[in-house]
Amino acid sequence: MKTHYSTRYAASPQDVKSYDTSRLRDEFLIDNLMEADKINLVYSHYDRFIAGSAAPTNTPLKLETIDALKADYFLERRELGIINVGGTGTVTVDGTEHTLKHKEALYIGQGNKDVVFASKSASNAAQFYLNSTPAHKAYPDKKIGTNDVEVIELGSPETANARTLRKYIVNSVVDVCQLQMGMTTLKAGSSWNTMPAHVHDRRMEVYFYFEVPEDQAVCHFMGQPQETRHIWMGNNQAVISPPWSIHAGSGTSSYTFIWGMAGENLDYSDMDHCKINELR
Numbered sequence: 001m002k003t004h005y006s007t008r009y010a011a012s013p014q015d016v017k018s019y020d021t022s023r024l025r026d027e028f029l030i031d032n033l034m035e036a037d038k039i040n041l042v043y044s045h046y047d048r049f050i051a052g053s054a055a056p057t058n059t060p061l062k063l064e065t066i067d068a069l070k071a072d073y074f075l076e077r078r079e080l081g082i083i084n085v086g087g088t089g090t091v092t093v094d095g096t097e098h099t100l101k102h103k104e105a106l107y108i109g110q111g112n113k114d115v116v117f118a119s120k121s122a123s124n125a126a127q128f129y130l131n132s133t134p135a136h137k138a139y140p141d142k143k144i145g146t147n148d149v150e151v152i153e154l155g156s157p158e159t160a161n162a163r164t165l166r167k168y169i170v171n172s173v174v175d176v177c178q179l180q181m182g183m184t185t186l187k188a189g190s191s192w193n194t195m196p197a198h199v200h201d202r203r204m205e206v207y208f209y210f211e212v213p214e215d216q217a218v219c220h221f222m223g224q225p226q227e228t229r230h231i232w233m234g235n236n237q238a239v240i241s242p243p244w245s246i247h248a249g250s251g252t253s254s255y256t257f258i259w260g261m262a263g264e265n266l267d268y269s270d271m272d273h274c275k276i277n278e279l280r
């Protein structure tokens with residue numbers, strides 16, 4: 001078995017208020033991503049969202065079903081989004097091979113039985129970041145290259161939040177049941193993502209931070225807007241954002257992150273913004 005998973009339960013904001021640092025990290029931080037030769041998954045009870053990684057080197061890795069699904073195969077009732085943050089790799093879906101270069105993505109629809117991850121070269125291995133959500137309709141698989149994404153420029157150097165946001169898996173790019181995924185890159189000298197912060201009680205979200213230099217970190221803010229908490233994050237770590245929580249971070253350097261979300265609607269811009277000077 002090379003597919004491992006752990007379960008995270010959903011929590012009330014009233015309870016999370018009293019969590020100390022280690023409890024907060026135990027419940028929301030995912031720190032075992034991109035482990036070589038493994039598929040590591042976290043099954044969150046927020047919208048039954050699975051976040052994880054597949055990091056094959058010499059041997060291909062097959063996505064096995066996990067007991068939490070009680071399904072014959074992983075995608076029996078799920079859809080899957082993949083973004084490769086490493087070297088060139090392949091994802092073979094029921095016999096069809098898709099090549100994903102660095103920062104290319106693949107949407108795999110519900111009903112595909114066989115998903116196999118491989119690297120082209122073990123010395124420059126692929127690193128596949130995975131998000132999966134329940135799905136009740138089979139949409140076609142689709143590769144999303146770096147030219148297929150929708151690009152938005154956000155923020156400004158004056159407010160230290162100049163960044164480029166790329167929408168990979170949104171319903172204007174690919175047909176999906178509920179999954180949305182994209183990537184945001186901070187410009188050199190800017191540190192704040194998602195500021196002004198927002199909540200969307202209709203959707204949960206997961207942020208996966210990468211391209212964080214080794215001796216640097218990102219301070220991720222979560223919690224209700226008037227009751228915030230922080231989690232210090234390193235490279236290749238993800239954090240679960242409950243629907244009632246803000247999700248924003250500031251790095252000690254520039255960095256990149258993948259956001260993924262699921263829930264009630266597919267309206268990317270449906271966010272309730274928080275006034276910066278009202279955050280507590």
Ligand SMILES: O=C[C@H](O)[C@@H](O)CC(=O)C(=O)O
Nearest residue numbers: 163165184193194195205259
């Ligand atoms: O609901 C949307 C998500 O929080 C992100 O897309 C926001 C983000 O990447 C950014 O502003 O930097």
Ligand SMILES: [Zn+2]
Nearest residue numbers: 198200205247
């Ligand atoms: Zn959001």
